[in-house]
Structures are given as structure tokens and as C-alpha cells.
Amino acid sequence: MKVIQVVGARPNFMKLAPLHRALSDSPIEQKVIHTGQHYDAFMSDIFFEQLQIPRPDYHMGIGSGTHSYQTAKMMIGMEEIFLQEKPDWVIVYGDVNSTLAAALVCAKNNIKICHVEAGLRSYDRTMPEEINRILTDQVSDLLLTPSIDGNENLMKEGIDPQKVILVGNIMIDSLFWSLDWINKHPEVAQPAFNLLNKYQLKPNQYILVTLHRPSNVDEPEKLEQIINTLGEISNKTPVLFPVHPRTQKMLENLKLQKYPHLFFETPVGYMDFLFLQQNALALVTDSGGIQEETTALGIPCLTLRENTERPITITHGTNQLIGSDFDKLRFELNEIIHGRGKKGRIPELWDGKTAERIKHIFIKML
Numbered sequence: 001m002k003v004i005q006v007v008g009a010r011p012n013f014m015k016l017a018p019l020h021r022a023l024s025d026s027p028i029e030q031k032v033i034h035t036g037q038h039y040d041a042f043m044s045d046i047f048f049e050q051l052q053i054p055r056p057d058y059h060m061g062i063g064s065g066t067h068s069y070q071t072a073k074m075m076i077g078m079e080e081i082f083l084q085e086k087p088d089w090v091i092v093y094g095d096v097n098s099t100l101a102a103a104l105v106c107a108k109n110n111i112k113i114c115h116v117e118a119g120l121r122s123y124d125r126t127m128p129e130e131i132n133r134i135l136t137d138q139v140s141d142l143l144l145t146p147s148i149d150g151n152e153n154l155m156k157e158g159i160d161p162q163k164v165i166l167v168g169n170i171m172i173d174s175l176f177w178s179l180d181w182i183n184k185h186p187e188v189a190q191p192a193f194n195l196l197n198k199y200q201l202k203p204n205q206y207i208l209v210t211l212h213r214p215s216n217v218d219e220p221e222k223l224e225q226i227i228n229t230l231g232e233i234s235n236k237t238p239v240l241f242p243v244h245p246r247t248q249k250m251l252e253n254l255k256l257q258k259y260p261h262l263f264f265e266t267p268v269g270y271m272d273f274l275f276l277q278q279n280a281l282a283l284v285t286d287s288g289g290i291q292e293e294t295t296a297l298g299i300p301c302l303t304l305r306e307n308t309e310r311p312i313t314i315t316h317g318t319n320q321l322i323g324s325d326f327d328k329l330r331f332e333l334n335e336i337i338h339g340r341g342k343k344g345r346i347p348e349l350w351d352g353k354t355a356e357r358i359k360h361i362f363i364k365m366l
């Protein structure tokens with residue numbers, strides 16, 4: 001059996017790593033396509049290095065563009081590769097444009113699709129990711145869900161239950177693997193350690209921020225309001241903000257007030273970001289993956305979104321939705337500072353063994 005795994009953006013790489021490792025230790029032949037949706041070294045290469053993923057067999061170098069331009073260009077390039085390689089299965093991850101592009105090409109060419117992280121729904125179709133999730137799931141042949149809500153969503157959409165398997169959260173495989181690696185080789189997180197020293201940040205005494213959702217960063221007024229709120233918060237508790245390139249582009253056009261304890265940085269590597277999360281008092285974010293990682297790590301997470309496709313991080317975990325309610329943000333941070341932050345537990349099957357479960361599903365098909 002031959003599978004092709006397709007990745008393209010930052011949140012794909014830590015999902016690919018464990019399954020690539022598991023399939024390497026199996027009779028299944030695998031190849032990797034990197035679409036090049038993310039291309040800066042700190043958004044792509046560093047993840048391959050730190051997670052020890054071999055160089056992709058194909059690097060398409062698509063780069064940035066409008067949704068249609070980017071998706072269409074990926075589709076044309078991938079169709080050529082699939083027709084030549086003739087895979088039995090194509091594996092796609094999550095909800096980025098690279099995911100949908102691969103799924104559409106497979107559906108049009110009768111190639112079987114396996115969607116890892118299927119079934120998540122925010123029920124907010126203004127999010128480009130929600131469109132990618134719904135369409136990818138509709139054309140997938142094997143839908144592997146990270147939590148039971150995923151199965152429930154897919155049943156509501158009339159997906160054949162025989163195609164849907166609850167396998168757990170593959171991101172957490174990478175998280176546990178990497179924490180163990182950092183433990184054994186602390187030098188891999190040296191850049192993160194250096195950042196803490198550079199800004200004199202002490203464990204449990206800083207807030208870590210990431211923001212990149214169009215709803216938060218694409219409108220200058222909204223972004224400015226968020227930065228000013230974070231600036232004000234930083235007067236009390238320092239804030240470290242590794243800035244996503246989308247957000248960086250927007251920040252460059254703003255005339256921002258200076259805050260001495262709000263520290264902007266470029267994005268950091270995966271191991272570094274895990275180290276920074278582990279040591280943070282709390283996270284303020286709009287990232288999907290970080291809502292899950294904080295739940296696994298037991299660190300309070302305040303999410304600047306009105307909804308989440310990962311409700312289990314709220315029902316079971318440490319996540320809270322803040323939306324754009326900055327009074328609530330200040331209140332909840334104050335609660336956390338006073339030791340009254342939200343506690344949680346790790347959801348079922350977020351146990352570091354998801355890739356092994358997926359491998360066995362494929363082996364049974366041989």
C-alpha cells in the first residue's frame with residue numbers, strides 16, 4: 001500500500017510527525033508533499049528539523065495568495081503528482097487550504113482520502129477553516145476524529161458512520177514526544193530559554209500570546225484595541241508575543257503606543273513554544289492547536305474568539321472563550337494571578353498513542 005501525506009502550514013507539521021514516524025515502522029510505503037503554504041524558515045523548516053521529519057518528497061513552493069489562487073494552484077500541482085504516484089490513500093490534516101486542495105483533487109480522481117482531525121466544527125462559516133473542514137469531511141473516505149464531539153457532528157451531517165473512527169488527538173502525540181525530548185536534550189529549547197533571560201521573564205509570571213485569525217488581526221482598529229489591552233495588562237504581568245507573519249504585516253502599518261513590558265518577537269520553533277507554554281502563567285490566543293496544548297499541559301487558556309471548533313477544551317480542559325470582551329479578559333487574568341484559574345483534565349484518547357492507532361487501521365486494510 002502506498003500513502004501520500006499532504007502538509008502545508010505550521011499546524012500540520014506537528015500532526016504529520018508522529019504518523020510519519022509510526023508508518024516508517026510498517027510495510028506501508030509513504031511519501032510527503034509540502035505545498036509550501038507556509039514557507040518562512042520559522043514557520044516551516046524548523047518544525048521538520050526539531051520533529052525529525054525527513055525532507056518532503058515534493059515541495060511545491062506555492063506560497064501566499066488569495067484563497068482561490070492558493071487553493072487552485074495547489075490543486076493543479078497536486079493532481080500531477082497524484083496521477084504520477086498513484087497512491088492508494090492520501091492523508092490530510094486539520095483545516096488549512098492545503099487540506100482542502102488535496103481532498104478535492106483526490107475526490108475528482110477517485111483516490112481515497114483519510115482526514116486526520118475530522119469532524120471539528122465551530123459552526124461559524126465566516127471562518128475559512130470551517131469551509132475547509134466541512135468540504136474535506138464530505139469527500140473523505142476515512143474520517144479520524146480527535147474527540148467524540150467530532151463523531152457527533154459528522155453523524156448530524158449524514159456521514160456514513162462506518163467511515164468515522166475516534167482515534168484521539170494526534171497533536172498530543174507530538175506534545176508528549178517533544179516534552180520527553182526536551183527533558184533529555186534541554187539544549188533543543190535553548191532559544192526559548194534565552195528569550196526568558198533576554199526579557200527577565202520568570203516561570204509562571206508572564207503571559208504568552210499568539211494571534212493570527214483574520215477576525216482579530218485583519219481590521220487595524222480591532223488589532224490596535226487588542227494590542228492596547230495587552231499593553232495595559234503587561235504593566236502588571238509581562239506579556240511575550242511571538243508574532244505570526246500575517247499579524248506582523250498588519251502591525252507594521254499601525255502607530256502603536258510603546259509598552260515596556262509587552263515583548264514582540266518572531267515566531268519560535270515548536271520545542272521552544274512548548275517550553276514557553278509550560279512556563280507561562282496563562283496563554284491568550286486565537287490558535288486552534290494552542291487551545292488543545294494548554295488543556296493537555298493544564299495551563300489556563302483565554303481564547304479571543306466567539307466560538308471554538310474544539311469545545312472539549314472548554315468542557316474538559318482549561319480553555320475559556322473571551323470573544324472581544326476585554327473586561328472579561330482582564331477579570332479572568334486577575335483570577336489566574338490569584339490562583340483561581342480554570343482547572344481541567346486531559347480528554348480521553350489524548351494519550352500520545354493516536355498515531356499508533358491510525359497505523360493499525362491502515363495495517364488492517366493491507
Ligand code: UD1
Nearest residue numbers: 009010011037038039040043064065096097128129245246
Ligand atoms: C493559515 C491557515 C489557518 C491556520 C494558520 C496557522 C488557511 C485558510 N489558513 O492561516 O487555518 O490557523 O495558517 O498558522 O489555510 N506569511 C508569511 N510567511 C509564511 C506564511 C505566511 O509571511 O511562511 C504571511 C503572508 O503575508 C500571507 C499571510 O501570512 O499572505 C497569511 O498566510 P496564509 O497561509 O494565507 O494564512 P494564515 O493566516 O497563515
Ligand code: UDP
Nearest residue numbers: 010011242267268269270273287288289290
Ligand atoms: N507554535 C509554534 N511557534 C509559535 C507559535 C505556535 O511552534 O511561535 C505552535 C503551537 O505550539 C502549536 C501550533 O504552532 O503546536 C499551532 O499552530 P497555529 O496557531 O499556527 O495554527 P492553528 O492551530 O490555529 O491552526
